[in-house]
Each structure stands twice: as structure tokens, then as C-alpha cells.
Amino acid sequence: MSRLFPAPLLSVALFALWLVLNLSVSPGNLLLGAALGILAPLLMAPLRPQHARVRRxxxxxxxxxxxxxxxxxxxxxxxxxxxxxxxxxxxxxxxxxxxxxxxxxxxxxxxxxxxxxxxxxxxxxxxxxxxxxxxxxxxxxxxxxxxxxxxxxxxxxxxxxx
Incomplete structure (x- = not known):
């Protein structure tokens, strides 16, 4: 699952941001938002050499x-x-x-x-x-x-x- 969603919070945030910016929840926008939420973190994952371990x-x-x-x-x-x-x-x-x-x-x-x-x-x-x-x-x-x-x-x- 982590291979498909290397940054799940980022995926959700990108999906929500896409919908908010377009002011629409049409099927096309839902599909584009989901594609953006899935593909952007996947494509950017190699640029992030180490994962943050956030505590406290x-x-x-x-x-x-x-x-x-x-x-x-x-x-x-x-x-x-x-x-x-x-x-x-x-x-x-x-x-x-x-x-x-x-x-x-x-x-x-x-x-x-x-x-x-x-x-x-x-x-x-x-x-x-x-x-x-x-x-x-x-x-x-x-x-x-x-x-x-x-x-x-x-x-x-x-x-x-x-």
C-alpha cells in the first residue's frame, strides 16, 4: 500500500485542493483530483531521499x-x-x-x-x-x-x- 501512496496525507491534500480550486465535484474533477493525488507523490518520491520521522x-x-x-x-x-x-x-x-x-x-x-x-x-x-x-x-x-x-x-x- 505504501508503494501506491508514499505520502498518503499529501495525496489526500492534493485531491482536496484540486476539488476546492475547481469548485466542482463532477466525475471528471474527481478523476483528475484522484490522478493528481496518486501520481504527484509517486513521481516526486525519488526526489525525497529520506522519510521524515515526526514525533511528539x-x-x-x-x-x-x-x-x-x-x-x-x-x-x-x-x-x-x-x-x-x-x-x-x-x-x-x-x-x-x-x-x-x-x-x-x-x-x-x-x-x-x-x-x-x-x-x-x-x-x-x-x-x-x-x-x-x-x-x-x-x-x-x-x-x-x-x-x-x-x-x-x-x-x-x-x-x-x-
Whole structure:
């Protein structure tokens, strides 16, 4: 069964998305949606060399909630920094963050998190995946930021993926 559906949740999501985007449950759309849901994961399976082993659903829920709170908080902080840029220049800088996370899926999730949280931009990952170079829009205390980043994002991802 796993050979036909290498990613069953993705298959269901693609099928549902096809129907929602077409606003129709006609036989043709049901057939095309099913074909898309079955064929896309099958054709893309060779591009995914390893399967993710996701653990700790409660940690996932807490991380999603924390990222949501941080997105709102960071949006307000960046807006405040932009509005007061004339009187107080933001202290933009690059920060080297040592990483303990090595799982490719965890690093991909970390990249997405840093992308959606305003004020941070993933800049570079060392070839050995030991250090992340991150651009921060306005930074007061670098050691505190690094500790916050590792505690808030990296450690939960390590619990989930490693």
C-alpha cells in the first residue's frame, strides 16, 4: 500500500485542493483530483531521499503556537522599528548561530520558521550544518537572541525530528 501512496496525507491534500480550486465535484474533477493525488507523490518520491520521522505531536502544536505568537510580535517590532527609523536606526546585523540540529527535515522547518518571522532572514548554512548565518533586522543582545532562537525553535525541532 505504501508503494501506491508514499505520502498518503499529501495525496489526500492534493485531491482536496484540486476539488476546492475547481469548485466542482463532477466525475471528471474527481478523476483528475484522484490522478493528481496518486501520481504527484509517486513521481516526486525519488526526489525525497529520506522519510521524515515526526514525533511528539504536542511539541509540534506548541511550536506552531509559539511561531504564530512570534510572527505577530515580530511584525509589531519591525513596524515600530520602521516607523521610528528617522530617530533611532535599527541595529541590523548578521548573527552566527551554532546548531545542534542535523536532520534535513528539521533544518527545512527551521528555514521556513525564520522566513515567516519578520526581522530574520536565513542567510547561509555551513556545509557541515554546524552554523547558521542569520540576518536580524534590529538586535540589542546577541547572546540572548542566540539562546532564544535555540530554545524556542531549534530544541523543539530536535525533539520532533531527531
Amino acid at each position: 505531536p504536542l511539541t509540534i502544536a506548541r511550536l506552531i503556537g509559539r511561531v504564530g505568537i512570534d510572527v505577530i510580535h515580530s511584525n509589531l517590532e519591525v513596524a515600530k522599528g520602521v516607523l521610528r527609523a528617522g530617530s533611532h536606526q535599527p541595529r541590523s546585523t548578521f548573527v552566527h548561530i551554532p546548531l545542534d540540529l542535523r536532520d534535513a527535515h528539521g533544518l527545512a522547518a527551521l528555514a521556513m520558521i525564520t522566513t515567516v518571522v519578520p526581522g530574520t532572514i536565513w542567510s547561509e548554512l555551513a556545509l557541515d550544518r554546524s552554523v547558521l548565518l542569520l540576518h536580524v533586522f534590529d538586535l540589542d543582545d546577541e547572546p540572548a537572541f542566540i539562546e532564544h532562537f535555540k530554545t524556542t525553535y531549534e530544541r523543539p525541532l530536535m525533539e520532533i525530528f531527531e
